[in-house]
Amino acid sequence: MTNFGATPEARDIAHHFHGYTNARRHQDVGPMIIEDGEGIYVRDNTGKRYIEGLAGLWSVGVGFKERRLIEAATRQMEKLPFYHNFGHKSHGPAIDLAEKLVSIAPVPMSKVFFTNSGSEANDTVLKMVWYRSNALGQPQRKKVIARTRGYHGVTIAAASLTGLPFNHRSFDLPLPGVLHTTCPHYWREGRDGETEEQFATRCAEDLEALIQAEGPDTIAAFWAEPVMGAGGVVVPPKGYFQKIQAVLDKHDILFVADEVICGFGRTGEMFGSTTCGIRPDVMVMSKQITSSYVPFSAIMMNDRFFDPIADESDRISTFGHGYTAGGHPLGAAVALENLAVIEENDLVGNARDVGAHFRARLETLAGRPLVGEVRGVGLIAALELVDEKAAKSVQTVGRLGGLMNAAMQRNGLISRNMGDTVAFCPPMIITREQADDMFEIVEKSLGEVEAEVGV
Known part of the structure; x- marks a missing residue:
């Protein structure tokens, strides 16, 4: 039974299991x-x-x-505190937000799918990638490539995409078919006498070699943050993404840009894809989309990605994936107001x-x-x-x-x-x-x- 007479610190130690924390040490040092x-x-x-x-x-x-976000949340709670988007249902905030996101996309995009966190969003995109490959009659095309030190979340699939040891150790990850290529950190990974451009070229050559070793027709997608966050704030060398994009285009491999940290202004542009000159097929967004006032995330995709998925859902009668709180009206309303604050100021x-x-x-x-x-x-x-x-x-x-x-x-x-x-x-x-x-x-x-x- 909770001891309400104890200090908050003692109560936390007694009952609260924290993420990204040494659980035993927490019992000694407290929160x-x-x-x-x-x-x-x-x-x-x-x-x-x-x-x-x-x-x-x-x-x-x-x-x-920020009062505007608090007031937007209050208004929405009073009007429609919850609704879903299953079975042809929708609501105003989700419709408005999808339209807004497509309108500010750095490259032409078509559709938005709503989730609740960056991890869930990346997990969902991997499921969509597999679904799409089946729709195209390419069942062998299921492998995906991310990067060492990249961060894409902590669900089973997203943690597999993540390229950090502590997200894999003791979890039996990564999943088979999730591969990793060179981290583009010139200061750390560059060789003696190697220029930044030469390093970027080597990174692209490493990617090409991995694709060839695995079989180009088995690789479906490539994941990357424009600027790595949790991997140590790694800014790619000049020309890096242009060289990477050329390899992906050569083999008809999808580009998934993880904008969870970079999106909505962090890199000095609305999206990190603009800062780094990326042309993604899919963009994953969370965190600053609501300034984290409400858990919320979104996946934005182009028609190249969407159309085969839509055709497959028609063939088998449904797209069998979604979340109770995906596109939650509270999160969508706060996101719209948050974007307005970012733009107006x-x-x-x-x-x-x-x-x-x-x-x-x-x-x-x-x-x-x-x-x-x-x-x-x-x-x-x-x-x-x-x-x-x-x-x-x-x-x-x-x-x-x-x-x-x-x-x-x-x-x-x-x-x-x-x-x-x-x-x-x-x-x-x-x-x-x-x-x-x-x-x-x-x-x-x-x-x-x-x-x-x-x-």
């Missing part, structure tokens, strides 16, 4: 409890205020406590301007002894920390990143380290002055870590 948020700031249950430097989980684009332009300003300030840290690389685009950036700069190496993976993350939190900045990469992805409403405040905490924290490790 940080966030109770309030406004703008770019959150407060914990002791009253301490923090800059939310990762926008929650790369997602609260318009900041915390030019938050895409703000992400581009403030992001460039913040990255310029981060670049001043490049000469510090623990800083291996500063990277980013738009309003997403990272510091990669190393023990040996020349070798780009660390003594213990995650030690420096963990120390830096802890120091920043002590100093009033919440972020997240992926190993020894510390990421920055604040709400897109952040001002230059607030970005300067964030940088000062980063600089102070780096000095503390340097002193702690003795450099």
